[in-house]
Amino acid sequence: MPTTPQNSLSKPNASALAAEAAQEAERMRRASALVTVTNHLDPADVPRLLEAAGKAIGQLAKPETVIRISEKNPDAIWLFARRGRARPEGFMSALLLNEAGRSALFDGDLNLLDPQDEYLVSQHERPAAIYVWASFTPGVLAAGINRVMDRFDSPHYADADVISTSFTVRGHRAMVRRGFEHGVWHEGRFLDGFYMIPRRRKTLAERLPRYATYDPVLRPTGIRVVNGFDDVMRVAAIRSAVYIGEQFCPFDEEFDGNDLAATHLLAFIENEPVGCMRIRFFADFAKMERLAVRKEFRRSRTAFDLVRASVALCKEKGYRRIYGHAREDYLPFWQSFGFKLKENGAPFSFSDHVFVEMLDDIEPSSTALSLKDDPYRLIRPEGSWHKPGPLERSVARQHDHPAAHA
Known part of the structure; x- marks a missing residue:
């Protein structure tokens, strides 16, 4: 059985980062x-x-x-x-x-x-x-x-x-x-x-939006939304290394059929893919899942940056609630971002661990997507709503297209 549930927000590597951050804060407090x-x-x-x-x-x-x-x-x-x-x-x-x-x-x-x-x-x-x-x-x-x-x-x-x-x-x-x-x-x-x-x-x-900070030349350390199959492969490689390689999770539990119905965020350090997060969107809430950071990069801030970027993406899409599961012993990590225990939500268990339901109430960003937006903004690639997309650029060639003169 996997050591960590695969629909949980809290993964051991995220918890380790949180523990290290807490230890560093305590060390600095004593030194101060x-x-x-x-x-x-x-x-x-x-x-x-x-x-x-x-x-x-x-x-x-x-x-x-x-x-x-x-x-x-x-x-x-x-x-x-x-x-x-x-x-x-x-x-x-x-x-x-x-x-x-x-x-x-x-x-x-x-x-x-x-x-x-x-x-x-x-x-x-x-x-x-x-x-x-x-x-x-x-x-x-x-x-x-x-x-x-x-x-x-x-x-x-x-x-x-x-x-x-x-x-x-x-x-x-x-x-x-x-x-x-x-x-x-x-x-x-x-x-x-x-x-x-x-x-x-x-x-x-x-x-730049937190979920759109990566550029291979200008900003080789950053985060971007997955928009192509190459990045899907990078996400699969990270999760395979972390959950299948380290935690012995069965393949069918890690790749559970929801990956093609979700948005993925991918983090890079000096152009090397090091971490990822999955977000699924429902009618009135978003669900954050599958936070993973490669072992050799867990002393970085990648896990924290991925959570903040995911929250920012949800705000830009206009959501007001984020939902997630966490192992009880990892709850402090998520509470540091504003997550709270779901009211009347009883602990539940699977994969040999006890979990709790969490909610984070958020406010949509001032530029959140809406029906009042210019139609071009709503057809831009996922996560690239802050800049013109390929369909906007296509307008420039419409007058030269043979069909325009038919």
């Missing part, structure tokens, strides 16, 4: 108690901190520049020290940018070694963007970053996009783990040298 954080900068500490950071990071701004940035807005420079130490041992710095500064950053006009004052906001002004300028947090001091990010989640900063850069694979993974999206759209250009946590309404409206 050992670190003091302040934005009160003593100019005398700046040269020493920059010298230590420069050995690990490379060229940094001059001390007088850092002091000037701090005087402009104390929230730009945060100092970390292990509890009981008198002097700061690390720091995190951010450029709090106005609208012009945000554009200058993306256009390459912002001097990152000596930022221009006209692009920076003072403490009483709300920024358009928070650019993570530089950080030096050896050892346990990294726990202080979460405390600073809590500050930047306050109402004063909540609508500002958080932006960063990274030039290493290790940095890329760190950005993704912290919830940054790879790549930024700016004035019709996709800039893959930046990472962003989009928070302001304009940016949220411009961002």
Whole structure:
């Protein structure tokens, strides 16, 4: 018998990711108690901190520049020290940018070694963007970053996009783990040298749908909706490796006859297919199933990204309820996304496990599909409602088609 029911949302690999995330959060919580954080900068500490950071990071701004940035807005420079130490041992710095500064950053006009004052906001002004300028947090001091990010989640900063850069694979993974999206759209250009946590309404409206972030050239790590037989084969390979290979699930139980009546999401990491999710749609609810991530990629955020992408797809299709099954011991993973136990739903069992029914009440997106839409939008490929489809492009050739002159 399979170790996990095949109509269940909760799979062991998803649970392992959730457990790892919980352990990491607990570790950071404990470490945070050992670190003091302040934005009160003593100019005398700046040269020493920059010298230590420069050995690990490379060229940094001059001390007088850092002091000037701090005087402009104390929230730009945060100092970390292990509890009981008198002097700061690390720091995190951010450029709090106005609208012009945000554009200058993306256009390459912002001097990152000596930022221009006209692009920076003072403490009483709300920024358009928070650019993570530089950080030096050896050892346990990294726990202080979460405390600073809590500050930047306050109402004063909540609508500002958080932006960063990274030039290493290790940095890329760190950005993704912290919830940054790879790549930024700016004035019709996709800039893959930046990472962003989009928070302001304009940016949220411009961002790619969570279920349509993959592009083999521009965004080799992302998610797309399955639209062709090649991707169906990729989904089958992932699920075969996970459920048949690892969990010894019988073939007929894994491929249960519902795959051709469902929408599938496929996740990639550096163009390698690594995870998938199946969604079936009913009259007034959608059902999420078959979350699978290959074993060697389970330390990534793929499982979390697939769930969020699936919810976003359901919202775009106008659904208000998502239904699913979960093993009782995996319920916390799904509760973190808003799922709740179905009212009056009694536990039930199959395949040697006990399961519960779950529901997530959602709101359709502001651009949800409806009969009020342009007819072309409703004939676009599944999951590509945000861009023109092949039938729209076909209009351009209608006048040249022989039948048009018959």
